[in-house]
Amino acid sequence: MTSCWRCGITQKIQGASDQDGDSLFYSLVPAQGSSGDTLIYNPGYDYLTPFHVLDSPLTIESQIGLLSFTPIAPAITSVLSIQINEYNANGILIGSVKNDMQVFINDSCVADTLNFLGDTTTPTGSHPAITVFCDTNKLLIHFDNPIQCETISLDGSDFILTVPIGGTLLIDSIGTPTCTGGLIDSIVLYLSETVRFNGSYFLYDTIGNDGTPILSICGLVLNDTLEIILNNCVKATVDLMNVTVVNNSDISLIWGKYTENFEDSYFIKYEVLRSTDPLGPYTVIDYVSTFEDTFYLDQNVSVSNQEYNYTIRMDLDPSLFLVPESDSIQSILLQSSPAPTNDTNEVDLFWTPYWGWTSPNYQIMKKTANGPWKRIHETSETNYRYMKPLLANNYELKIMTSDNTFGLYSESNWISFEIPIRQIPNVITPNGDDINDFFFVNERLLYEQVHLIVYNRWGMKVFEDLKYNNKWDGDNFVAKPLPDGTYYYVLKLTEGENKAGFVTIIR
Structure with missing residues (x-):
């Protein structure tokens, strides 16, 4: 009887010689006890499935006797039996032999995981997780099962570390491991930059530059992910709050900012970006160099002919690898069909939607000559049929929407027409x-x-x-x-x- 104490084994059984040109054929057969009786397996198991493996049932290469498998939980002790038949050149069976092996599947070899030393954090989703502090450039990694030293690439290429804002952080090297019996249970990763962003980093193992994956004591590839949660890091966001046409001429922008653990020296400027298409591309048209100034007036626009889309980007110290940018907001462009001439009594008004706040209501506003603006209708739609008045005068129409939470409002360009005597x-x-x-x-x-x-x-x-x-x-x-x-x-x-x-x- 043979015992297998490691999972993921590759076993080759050769029980006869074929120096005279005879052929050997290998197959899995039911195991027998010492009395010659066929062994009875527990429910759910048989001679082709003596234990649970990733690819069930087991198969053996009939020509060379190669048997490879990767066991999965639970731990179990079972028997594997292989029969070798020898045939002469005429295909006549001239002999056979059978080998039985006792195989022990160890629980500790069923699932290898990455983890930080001393971690007691409840896993997030399917990933082990740990909370660490900012501004460190090295990570101490602990393995539940020791790993084989010879499978570690000292250049750090065995691992990939993703950053919360997107992209990856380069791993420069791995500290020289102290191996015992060719095994080690922890290593130190040295990073090219310190970790400094709030959120979740994810550490993946991969095949390094040496061409081999990291293997555990059991011979298994790690194939795992570790979530690294960082708090108390530098955080900066910018929120474009409102875009509005001003006096049928210019467009003003107001934005807000939010920072954590932020120093004034990190700030360089706000960049104002504009596009005539919501999907872009956006072009930087100007900048604001004072951190506390969160207002901009765009005077290089034609508000009666074109809607404009804006976004604000915060330019910070490049060493932060942090480029906050707001969502875009589009100005309101009011148009009419037909044009409000003297000969039309009805005018269909329509305008571009405003997404500066959720579910806006639109007020249709009217004024006569130099009189005050008055609301004549309110709707959640982006169109309205306007009945022209009978009284002769100069009239102007515009669209306005407001946000009661912050006391903001956005208005469109104006449409002007005259009802003459x-x-x-x-x-x-x-x-x-x-x-x-x-x-x-x-x-x-x-x-x-x-x-x-x-x-x-x-x-x-x-x-x-x-x-x-x-x-x-x-x-x-x-x-x-x-x-x-x-x-x-x-x-x-x-x-x-x-x-x-x-x-x-x-x-």
Whole structure:
């Protein structure tokens, strides 16, 4: 009987000589006890599966007798039986022999794992994990099972260390191991840079420059991952909070910053990046050199023709390997279809969505001439059908959305249009025939709060109405008819440009 104390063995059995040219064939057969009776395996096992392996059932190379396997849990003691048959050149069986082996699968060889010395941290997911401190450039690694010294690459190429911000951190070398009997249970990794970022690093083992993987005492490849959690490191983030059109001309940006364990000397500048496409590419258009300044006004824009996408990047000391950059935000571009000309009574407004905050509501704002902005509608959609007013005036429309949490708002460019007084008569004939009897400024459209003043040819004021309503029929202040002739009128408008001209009275 033969005992196997290591997992992952490769066993070659050769029980007969073939110097005379005879052929040997190897096969797995049921094992027999000392009395010649066939052994009975426990439930779930048989002579082809005497223990659990990665590739079940076991197979043996029939020509050379090579048997390779990698056992898995649980630990077990079992029997493996191999029969060798010898055939002559005519294919006639001329002899056979059978070898039985007792195989012991050791629990400690079932799963090798990487771990830090003294680690008692509960594994995160399927990976062992450990919390370490920042600003160290060496890691002490402990192996649950000793590893074979000859499989270690001293240049550190047996390991890959990933960084929380992406990429990898180069391992310069491995400290010279002190081996006992060709085995070692811990090594020191020397890193090219200190670890300095909050978050999780991941250490993977791989095949080094020597062409061999790290093997344990059991002959198994490690094939494992170790999570290394760092706290109290330098942390810096930048958050673009708002992008808004200002006075139908410029675009302003406001951002916030957050840092931990940060020194002012780390900061170099903020970079302002812009693109006309949300997917980029983004180009640096300017920078802000003061750490506390978190505002920028972009004056090199055409807000009525193009929406703009922005992001803010923090330029820090290169030794930090830290390049914080915000998410992008797009300005609101308001457009209309058709263009709001004098001949259209409806205008379809549509605008680009704003993603400066979640689920924004949009207010459609209107103002007349130099009057205040007033909200006329609110919607969560990015379109609205606007019914033009009947009153003649100069109008402007814009879109605005606000965030109550931080008291911010973002607005679009403006769309301007005029509802003109379509006709101002130059003759009235107040003779009672209902034709041109009144100084009717407009058939449908009239400025709000029109102030009408009428002067005679010598510049004397002969009529005035502070709130004119199309009822002047050529009378003076005391409702007496004015003489026929030409008079000068002034229409003073509360908002907008005054109108003036001549009107002739003919009776």
